[in-house]
Amino acid sequence: MDNPLSLGFEETPLLVAVLTYVGYGILTIFGYLRDFLRNWGVENCHVARERDEQKDFVPLYQDFENFYTRNLYMRIRDNWNRPICSVPGAKMDLVERTSKDYNWTFEHTGKVVKDVINMGSYNYLGFAENTGRCADNATGSTHKYGVGVGSTRSEMGNLDIHEELEQLVARFLGVESSMAFGMGFATNSMNIPALAGKGCLILSDELNHASLALGARLSGATIRVFKHNNMVSLEKLLRDAIVHGQPRTHRPWKKMLILVEGIYSMEGSIVRLPEVIALKKHYKAYLYLDEAHSIGALGPRGGGVVDYFGLDPKDVDIMMGTFTKSFGAAGGYIGGKRELIDYLRSHSHSSIYATAMSPPVSQQIITSMKIIMGEDNTTLGAERLKQLSENTTYFRRKLREMGFIIYGNNDSPVVPMMLYMPAKIGAFGREMLKRNIGTVVVGFPATPIIESRARFCVSAAHTRDMLDTVSHRSETRRKDTDFYVVLESGPVQLM
16 A cells, blocks of 8 residues: 555646636636626526516525526536436446537437446445345335335434444444434534534634535534645644634633544545544544545445554544445444434434435445445455455556546545646536546536546446546547637537
């Protein structure tokens, strides 16, 4: 294994940065021109607007906030929300669609694009299947319990399968107790407010997921952001918090909570967890670790970033993760001390008010987790973990050898490949689909304005031939678009 703390973040070349800003500038100018033509009725306006009879009302939304959506996002909207009509495994089938009005509306042609190599789903261990042990057990669970529960866990929705799941998760994580939730996003956004409040300080990595940011804001605690994976920045905030205390009163903070992720989904970087734990111990803070992308995908046992670094789970106060990725299911969990979980059962909004997890989803998690742990009396879990690691290393090496700029840690199955220019976002996604490869392309505001990228998610289900095909097609696409001029792209065509 390479140095676990080695990360690659190549700075954007100056010429590329300048051309990227020029590209966005041209798109903005043409956007204002289109808005001018729409205002005078020269061009058709497809965007939702306030009615004329509501002109004296306060606007429901600010029109300028939709400028980016109207004039930039719409030009490349065909790269997202593509309808899938099969299991999103290593390969998938897509419903073909066309647009006659520059992506404002879509029409289905009735055709299906078969066997598209899926490089976008978080199917790290290949458990997104409709055949096999997981699917069979989930089907049996549906026959026994039905699909829905129709109640919260605290009322009439607490099933024995939920109890079994939570005990299994605790054993998998190596903690005293755990708690499962029906939605991964709500696991963060609804539980952080139960753990921190007014008079508390939250220290959050600048690239944390939106669910962590929302949970921190809903808590009412003071939020301070440190630079991504920068321990010097984090330590400075911790030291200042202790020295100066709360604003105005300078009283000590009631609680200091550090929020980090295991693998950052847009950067492919792995948290510097040993250093974070050392800082949190030294400054008497608490640590909240979001392992949405790392649980099941990292470590010799698939135990996430804690397992990857060989650390003691007891050193992480709140272990959070989701079942939506490596386990091929839905929902999330929180693990930790028994006192913590007992507290959350009676104080978490996601526990008290949310409907209990669907039984077939619970069974999917139980079956896949037992396979990973080897409790199914097979070596299938170990084989998938090994295959994912080998695929990740191979794919990253191939892209680097071809000259691509990729971000993140060498062991991270999330592989961002830099595109930079706005015209290349749509061009790359469309051309890859023509070659039967489904990719995720991302641009501003999800990334910094000069750091647009394509993001590949490697799976244990991918074969070496599939990865070779993707890397070869990517190289072909790069050669085609090396001198791709912004004015030649779809985004600047007048509608």
